[in-house]
Amino acid sequence: MSVTAAPGFSAAGVACGIKASGDPDLALVATHDGAPVAAAAVFTTNRAAAAPVEVSRLHLERTAGRAAAVVLSSGNANAGTGEPGRRDALRMCALVAEQLGCATEEVLVCSTGLIGFPLPMDAIEQGIPALAAALGPGGGGDAAEAIRTTDTVRKEVVVERDGCTVGGMAKGAAMLAPHMATMLAVLTTDAAVEPAVLRDLLATSVLDTFNALTVDGATSTNDTVIVLASGRSAVEPDVLGAAIHEACASLAAQMAGDAEGATKVVRVRVKGAASREDAERAARKVAESQLVKCSWYGEDPYWGRILSELGSSGARFEIDAATIAYGDVVVSAGGVAVAHDEDAVAAHLAGPHIEVTADLGIGVGEWTLLTNDLTHAYIDENRGTS
């Protein structure tokens, strides 16, 4: 079910030949009747934004937040493709609109994959009619399958809350960092909500879910989160907001759990900072440190590197006030080692989930990031594109 869990939506996923492997590479999420509904999106902050990002942003502006469908392709990012790329993205929307009987600008588009290569439009021209023919309320799983790239599993979520449903799917395994790194997510809900409210609810939910996830500090050209609301259920905005937040958090956690080559999911929590911004700055410096990531891979309780990253993060830092803990065990306080249960730390680091908490001891600012270890397999996945 997933992205089609909320009443009012259909989905499909097919293989059209973008991927040389023959794996599914084209997905569609649409309203049952092809009529536009309230829609909102958050896009990458990358100034080299891909063609589909530009086209989707333009379409949402033109419709003042309404859409009937989202078409997604995987295997080619349609980024670094210039004006021809924008024409191709627009053409994808037009082909879908023709099938659904809606306007081109009521279709949003996402792509993920390699940067710098033209989309194989022949394959897509032929694929979209087949994709539309496959649309159905049970097609969520196929759609989630068709947006995978290096993802080893598909990522789906359903949240039911006080009579409203939020369903979703996502992809993302690397070039993953806060602010919409290489990830795509589509959420649907049956809630009745104005586009402007939906946009605020989505933007708020993204802040401490997708934007609090960093695999490698790289913010991609294509990242997009879209939500469509079919308007079938009356619901309070705060209930819908909580459901959207829960769905985003689940999908972000699924991405962290499937990060390229990773053997550990690590939650880095900084508290006691002078401000929320300082907490985020410090957490990001730790989470994106190659050296610290290597320690996690090696299950090495080397807090000295964490201390060093905190000290050089730019956040206000007073070494005498800081403590560092793995799990519940404080290993350093006031900038020096403290006696602790080393077996408990070793057991914690040996598990698949690591919790690192740094208390800066200065104020009440707090932030948590999800990240991963750095492994040989990450390098192997990324040393070549062929």
Added chain:
Amino acid sequence: MSVTAAPGFSAAGVACGIKASGDPDLALVATHDGAPVAAAAVFTTNRAAAAPVEVSRLHLERTAGRAAAVVLSSGNANAGTGEPGRRDALRMCALVAEQLGCATEEVLVCSTGLIGFPLPMDAIEQGIPALAAALGPGGGGDAAEAIRTTDTVRKEVVVERDGCTVGGMAKGAAMLAPHMATMLAVLTTDAAVEPAVLRDLLATSVLDTFNALTVDGATSTNDTVIVLASGRSAVEPDVLGAAIHEACASLAAQMAGDAEGATKVVRVRVKGAASREDAERAARKVAESQLVKCSWYGEDPYWGRILSELGSSGARFEIDAATIAYGDVVVSAGGVAVAHDEDAVAAHLAGPHIEVTADLGIGVGEWTLLTNDLTHAYIDENRGTS
């Protein structure tokens, strides 16, 4: 010769037992007669600065820029060691002062190695008299040897220019980033120069040499560059500045060439930026990108990742104006691929030195960083501390 190339200095390096391997781990650079001379230093900006950094900074303040010696230990950073660490660093200075017949505050101290462990002071107490006994004008090589940690080679330089000599030694192979990442360097010169002038000359030279080097974006707790000037040669400040700059540039290049696990030295040059700061921001985002570093390791001409990092660097960026080149070959212009000599690019990427030039096409801001690829060997060197 190296750090003792300039008339007026002696050096030594011995093994005192800090390193379990038995390798040399204690070094000393001193004036011939133990009398203080003009001295200046640049220290890490890390707010978790190590004890020796604090002690050396204090000593230079108290003497208003004069020092007779620098004592350096390797294998233990004396960082994350609190007040006992400060006492140990001070004790190292006092032991050297006793041997040389100078004041404790006329001795500077540096350490490099693991963070969070107390210095083995018994070994150091016994080692320093032996170290002082070994001092000689031919001891520069032994001193350079004794400050190595994961460095595979020692790093030395001699610059002769218009009657003045600058000699130097350095260590640094990881936790290396601009702003004095884990690196130590000691320079000596026979020039006659006021401490305040010497400080300005050093600070200026560091900007585009050591601070333009990034192996892994980590700024260490211990980084220190010190210069001592014996005052034996009259020289114009601009001549001395040029010689110091050349020595710093050589040592920085030697560090880049010996970065942990690296197979390539990469020079990332960003030009045409809206400002120098923007150029540095963009160059740093590219140079510190795990994904881009993996491409270099794989000799993969994947400019899409470089485009994406430029776009998300925070620097002003207009995709239509940007070009990206490997060596002399432009591979992308206006955000899209351009036809080019692919064999020439493959040959360039296969070599040990890669040049990446991004021209943002907006203004005249320019910056160049030295960095490396990311390899399995880097992970293996850093996954464990034992």
